Amino acid sequence: MPHAEIIAIGSELLTPFRSDTNSLWLTAELNALGIAVRRKTIVGDDELFLEETLRDALRNSPIVITTGGLGPTEDDITRKVVSRVTQRPLVLQAELLDRIRQQFASRGLVMSPNNERQALVPRDAAPLRNEYGTAPGLVIQEGDCLLIALPGPPREMRPMFTAQVRPKLETLAGSVRLRTRMLRVAGLGESQADSLIAPIYTRYANPTTTILFNNTEVELHFTATAPSDAEADALLDELVGQVEEALGANVFSHRGETLEQIIGLRLTVKGYTIATAESCTGGLVAKRLTDVPGSSQYFLEGVVAYANEAKTRLLGVPAELIAERGAVSAEVAEAMAAGIKARAGATIGIGVTGIAGPDGGTDEKPVGLVYVAVAGDFVTTHRKIILPGDRDRIRHLASQAALDLARRSFLL
Amino acid sequence: MPHAEIIAIGSELLTPFRSDTNSLWLTAELNALGIAVRRKTIVGDDELFLEETLRDALRNSPIVITTGGLGPTEDDITRKVVSRVTQRPLVLQAELLDRIRQQFASRGLVMSPNNERQALVPRDAAPLRNEYGTAPGLVIQEGDCLLIALPGPPREMRPMFTAQVRPKLETLAGSVRLRTRMLRVAGLGESQADSLIAPIYTRYANPTTTILFNNTEVELHFTATAPSDAEADALLDELVGQVEEALGANVFSHRGETLEQIIGLRLTVKGYTIATAESCTGGLVAKRLTDVPGSSQYFLEGVVAYANEAKTRLLGVPAELIAERGAVSAEVAEAMAAGIKARAGATIGIGVTGIAGPDGGTDEKPVGLVYVAVAGDFVTTHRKIILPGDRDRIRHLASQAALDLARRSFLL
Numbered sequence: 001m002p003h004a005e006i007i008a009i010g011s012e013l014l015t016p017f018r019s020d021t022n023s024l025w026l027t028a029e030l031n032a033l034g035i036a037v038r039r040k041t042i043v044g045d046d047e048l049f050l051e052e053t054l055r056d057a058l059r060n061s062p063i064v065i066t067t068g069g070l071g072p073t074e075d076d077i078t079r080k081v082v083s084r085v086t087q088r089p090l091v092l093q094a095e096l097l098d099r100i101r102q103q104f105a106s107r108g109l110v111m112s113p114n115n116e117r118q119a120l121v122p123r124d125a126a127p128l129r130n131e132y133g134t135a136p137g138l139v140i141q142e143g144d145c146l147l148i149a150l151p152g153p154p155r156e157m158r159p160m161f162t163a164q165v166r167p168k169l170e171t172l173a174g175s176v177r178l179r180t181r182m183l184r185v186a187g188l189g190e191s192q193a194d195s196l197i198a199p200i201y202t203r204y205a206n207p208t209t210t211i212l213f214n215n216t217e218v219e220l221h222f223t224a225t226a227p228s229d230a231e232a233d234a235l236l237d238e239l240v241g242q243v244e245e246a247l248g249a250n251v252f253s254h255r256g257e258t259l260e261q262i263i264g265l266r267l268t269v270k271g272y273t274i275a276t277a278e279s280c281t282g283g284l285v286a287k288r289l290t291d292v293p294g295s296s297q298y299f300l301e302g303v304v305a306y307a308n309e310a311k312t313r314l315l316g317v318p319a320e321l322i323a324e325r326g327a328v329s330a331e332v333a334e335a336m337a338a339g340i341k342a343r344a345g346a347t348i349g350i351g352v353t354g355i356a357g358p359d360g361g362t363d364e365k366p367v368g369l370v371y372v373a374v375a376g377d378f379v380t381t382h383r384k385i386i387l388p389g390d391r392d393r394i395r396h397l398a399s400q401a402a403l404d405l406a407r408r409s410f411l412l
Numbered sequence: 413m414p415h416a417e418i419i420a421i422g423s424e425l426l427t428p429f430r431s432d433t434n435s436l437w438l439t440a441e442l443n444a445l446g447i448a449v450r451r452k453t454i455v456g457d458d459e460l461f462l463e464e465t466l467r468d469a470l471r472n473s474p475i476v477i478t479t480g481g482l483g484p485t486e487d488d489i490t491r492k493v494v495s496r497v498t499q500r501p502l503v504l505q506a507e508l509l510d511r512i513r514q515q516f517a518s519r520g521l522v523m524s525p526n527n528e529r530q531a532l533v534p535r536d537a538a539p540l541r542n543e544y545g546t547a548p549g550l551v552i553q554e555g556d557c558l559l560i561a562l563p564g565p566p567r568e569m570r571p572m573f574t575a576q577v578r579p580k581l582e583t584l585a586g587s588v589r590l591r592t593r594m595l596r597v598a599g600l601g602e603s604q605a606d607s608l609i610a611p612i613y614t615r616y617a618n619p620t621t622t623i624l625f626n627n628t629e630v631e632l633h634f635t636a637t638a639p640s641d642a643e644a645d646a647l648l649d650e651l652v653g654q655v656e657e658a659l660g661a662n663v664f665s666h667r668g669e670t671l672e673q674i675i676g677l678r679l680t681v682k683g684y685t686i687a688t689a690e691s692c693t694g695g696l697v698a699k700r701l702t703d704v705p706g707s708s709q710y711f712l713e714g715v716v717a718y719a720n721e722a723k724t725r726l727l728g729v730p731a732e733l734i735a736e737r738g739a740v741s742a743e744v745a746e747a748m749a750a751g752i753k754a755r756a757g758a759t760i761g762i763g764v765t766g767i768a769g770p771d772g773g774t775d776e777k778p779v780g781l782v783y784v785a786v787a788g789d790f791v792t793t794h795r796k797i798i799l800p801g802d803r804d805r806i807r808h809l810a811s812q813a814a815l816d817l818a819r820r821s822f823l824l
Contacts, residue, residue, distance in 0.1 A: 025428070
């Protein structure tokens with residue numbers, strides 16, 4: 001199986017403020033073709049380091065992909081350095097120049113002269129058309145190595161890869177197919193999930209299994225290689241089927257959907273509606289539910305009631321109950337869920353109350369204490385959880401627990 | 413000024429699911445010492461590529477920092493490869509071994525034998541204490557190059573760097589100081605901001621200016637180098653002062669604060685309270701306001717009213733107004749803002765209504781059309797905006813516009 005390396009070019013990627021994210025997308029695409037990524041390098045608009053890095057890459061990897069540095073300014077050094085490293089002089093391609101000039105003209109603009117350099121191509125390199133910008137990409141067969149230079153902006157890079165690079169790599173990748181599958185798990189920690197499924201997945205070298213803890217949930221990634229997609233899928237079916245059985249209802253997603261997407265799908269299928277009443281999550285549960293396109297079909301309304309008086313006025317939580325049990329209590333969480341359900345006329349109501357911190361905790365009710373509750377037509381239920389981490393993490397974990405309780409209680 | 417490169421080690425960092433984020437934190441720390449990062453490399457648990465990468469780095473950079481691969485398992489190859497590349501045999505340090513054994517004992521655990529390898533140190537290397545885990549770090553002076561190996565988990569890596577590595581680098585960085593400043597700008601696009609300030613910053617080679625468009629706002633980064641912090645700060649004062657003047661109220665943050673933090677500060681200073689009424693942003697405005705610790709002091713309540721009936725019942729928006737003007741209209745946005753202000757008894761009410769898509773747009777009211785409104789005691793005002801991008805981006809930009817309108821109208 002051939003492997004690749006990726007070089008991201010751009011000084012902004014060496015600041016504390018920006019990550020290279022192109023390589024994540026490219027890695028997923030390459031993996032799907034059975035091509036592993038064995039090294040990623042990030043260099044600035046820095047000829048010395050790019051030259052050094054490119055020479056090393058061509059020596060070590062049969063596929064080298066660069067992103068960035070193809071634009072019209074002095075800072076854009078990729079063409080120049082590729083030309084030097086591959087010892088191919090830059091040649092002006094009249095056809096490319098016409099095309100770039102037309103792209104400017106079609107937007108009613110006059111091309112400034114510095115754009116001409118985008119029509120320079122190393123000798124015997126094939127340019128890649130850029131449908132969404134002016135900088136063309138490059139493909140060069142350099143000995144045993146395929147060097148591919150792509151533009152940095154994702155909206156230009158991605159379609160160029162999909163339409164013009166992937167077909168070339170498919171031929172190259174040849175007979176090994178790589179298929180992946182992902183399960184998402186809620187309500188179990190990483191080590192709990194692992195202890196349930198390690199006896200299963202450790203029996204398989206292919207597919208491989210990776211367990212990631214992704215902010216609020218456990219992700220299980222499975223990767224199989226085989227001579228055909230069908231055979232790789234059969235390997236995945238066998239392993240993933242056993243894992244799904246071991247984890248039962250803790251698995252909420254089998255095709256990469258988020259928890260809020262799954263809830264949206266189940267609400268739609270059942271013809272249910274939902275409404276939310278939040279305290280410590282401050283609108284995050286509503287925000288996640290309404291992240292889903294089309295959620296206006298089932299999401300009726302949400303209330304963020306920080307003040308006790310608002311809990312009473314907006315949700316009908318009795319003031320005496322708050323006085324007696326405290327705003328952070330199982331009883332108030334359930335009353336919030338039942339209150340928003342009744343007032344919105346929704347099938348399901350969600351209530352969340354807790355202490356996200358950093359202040360407001362006591363010995364009896366520490367920071368991280370959260371009650372989530374759900375109310376249906378016949379049953380109202382709650383869960384008490386004590387969450388680790390900072391304010392942001394507590395709020396995220398609380399929103400996840402609330403959505404997961406709704407899923408388990410009414411939407412399986 | 414010496415420069416550094418960073419090598420992140422770990423196969424999970426070569427998957428589509430994980431980025432190397434340690435290097436962003438390290439870059440900020442190094443930059444503050446006047447050390448630029450000129451290359452970052454990510455390799456897997458892959459001896460061949462790590463060896464190659466490490467050799468190149470030692471040849472090209474006076475400071476090389478690795479993260480990861482120091483743990484107790486077979487996969488953890490950093491010690492072994494460092495030993496090979498620097499031709500220093502690994503020596504078992506009895507003191508380190510005792511310390512690791514004690515760390516296990518203090519948690520009531522017996523150390524498994526594979527942990528012993530964490531006490532192996534290349535000859536003449538100095539170990540770095542790990543206060544938050546068992547894997548020690550390493551410092552090796554290799555010719556002109558300082559090689560520093562740190563553990564991967566941030567909670568172990570960061571304190572180790574701060575307490576034990578930074579003092580060494582301070583000496584090395586010597587006489588050049590580097591200082592940075594950031595301004596955040598709302599209400600202007602990247603090119604609008606640039607056209608206002610390019611005539612200013614292009615006159616300065618030091619400080620350098622970088623303009624980034626960061627999801628919903630423009631960030632301006634300024635970096636000055638000088639023999640002392642005071643001189644670097646003076647250079648920054650001169651340039652940044654002129655930029656602030658040119659941008660006026662469009663600059664909302666001078667010390668890196670988020671828009672919601674700034675609003676929280678201004679609300680607190682003025683003794684104001686705030687409440688939100690949202691449609692298309694679905695709770696995002698409330699979520700952002702309550703992201704701020706202590707926001708319960710000024711955030712009273714929020715309502716997410718998707719259904720028209722909810723806008724009437726929860727916010728008092730007249731049903732006739734919705735029928736006449738449409739739910740997505742300036743009048744309804746203002747009525748939502750005034751309604752939540754009145755019902756919550758807040759100083760300021762925010763209203764947002766719009767079409768986040770992907771469906772629901774018409775020729776007259778396209779996807780991306782959003783009205784944001786704010787209501788105070790004496791004035792209610794709105795802004796009509798047409799936002800680009802997908803649902804997620806439209807919602808983010810709409811929340812930014814709403815918060816920014818509140819800031820400009822009542823919180824300057």
